[in-house]
Amino acid sequence: MLTRAHIDEVVRAALDEDAPWGDLTSETLIPADATATAELRAREAGVFSGGDVFASAFRLTDPRLEVTLLRAEGEAFARGDVLALVSGPARGLLTAERVGLNFVQRMSGIATLTAAYVAAVAHTPARIVDTRKTTPGLRRIERHAVRSGGGRNHRFSLSDAVMAKDNHLAVLTARHGSVTAALQAAREALSHTAHLEVEIDRLDQLDAVLAAGTGARGVGTIMLDNFTLDDLRTGVERIGGRTIVEASGGVDLSTVAAIAETGVDVISVGALTHSARALDLGLDVRVEG
Known part of the structure; x- marks a missing residue:
């Protein structure tokens, strides 16, 4: 969950990075008593995310700045729409502008891309989820944006669940x-509340995983990594609903619908966060005096 405390922590670090000793340009050129208004305007269509993060940049820079959000998280918008209004001291508004824009552009870009993946599989029960391929330090921010776009979150960190990959299994074997x-030994060592997921990359590995047991007392999710569509269908059929089936690898907007149609429950997509393009949003500022 994205809390105000975490938002402020991340935004404060960004402001400190961008203006470590103040905004020399605004302090030199803009009168201290000048006020301004600004419109956050969409220069292309998309899905909105990051309103509270955008507002935090202005509030932390100067508490006198007022931000009015005109779009809710996850709400679609068209090119030319005004998404938020900002008003107050001109110096603070101009100082916070780039940081506020960077966050809302990035987050709305992730939400917009996620929404496209969710729409592509809407005719199936499959869920679109993100991965840990996030910008270091910005995981909560970026995963909030995935949820804004209608996606779901995978495990948040290495501390949240057991996910056995090939190297883990080689050591254990x-x-x-x-x-x-x-x-079986791993399941016995875990709390009953901990989830166990196992990744395989070949069908001939499946029987050994299933033999360890499935569900709450065994393997809770089996990830089929970089499987062909035929092998995905075969894997889903052999698992037979005994546990959650996740597909990963080779997923993009041209392939995701066909992957979903194989019957998998979850499709993890690293591109949601590592390849999302920042949306083109602009802040049109008018200094009033």
Whole structure:
């Protein structure tokens, strides 16, 4: 969950980076008593995200600045729409402008891309989820944007769930002698509240994972990584609803619908955060005197 405390922490760091000793340009050129108004305007269509983060940039710069949000999180907008209004001391408004824009452009870009993936699989039950491929320090911000676009979040961090990949299994198998025994030992060591996910990249690995048990007392999710569509269908059929099936790898807007149609439950898409383009939003400022 994105809290005000976390928003302010991240935004304050960005403001300190952008104006560590003040805004020399505004302090030199703009009279101290000048006021201004500004419109956050869309220069292309998209899905809105980051309103509270945008507002925080202005509030932390000068508490006298007032921000009125005209779009809710996850709301679609058209090119030319005004998304927010800002008014107050001109110096503070101009100082906060770039940081506020950077966040709302980035977050709205992620929300817009996520919405496109969600729309592409809307005819299926499959969920679109993000990954840990986020900008360091901005994970909560970027994952909030994924939710704004209608997507869901994968585990937040390495501390949240067990996700056994090939290297983990190689180490465990050397100790226990088999993938099945290794997974059973891992499940026994875990709290009943912890989720266990296992990644495989070949169909011939599936039986050993299933033999470890499924659901709450075994493997809770099986990730089929970089499978062909035929192999995805075969994997879904062999798992037979006993546990959650996740597909990953090779996912883009041209392939995601076909992947969803294989019957998988979840599709994880790293591109939602690592490849989203910042949306073209502008802040039209008018200094009043």
